[in-house]
C-alpha cells in the first residue's frame with residue numbers, strides 16, 4: 001500500500017497517509033494538531049508511481065514553496081541559471097529524493113524543538 005507523507009505547517013510533524021488510490025489529496029489533517037495546513041512531502045514512495053503530470057498544480061503550489069523554504073536547498077534555487085524553479089525542484093527530487101526526505105524530516109524535527 002502506498003504511503004504518502006504530509007508535513008504540517010503548524011506543528012511541523014509528519015503525518016503518514018495510506019491509500020490504495022492513485023489520487024493523492026492535496027493535504028490531509030495533521031495527526032498531531034489536526035491542522036489542515038499540511039503539504040505533501042517529496043517521498044521516494046511517490047516515485048514508484050507513474051507521474052502523469054510532471055508539474056502538477058499541487059507540486060507547483062504546495063511542494064515547491066515548501067522545498068524553496070528549506071535552508072539546505074536554498075542555494076540551489078538561488079543559483080542563476082535559465083532553468084525554472086519547477087525544473088530544479090524536479091531534478092532534485094529525481095536525483096536525491098531519499099536525501100530530501102531525510103533533510104525535510106530533520107528540518108521538521110528541528111522546527112519542533
Ligand SMILES: [Zn+2]
Pocket residue numbers: 008009010011012013030031032033034035
Ligand atoms: Zn500539526
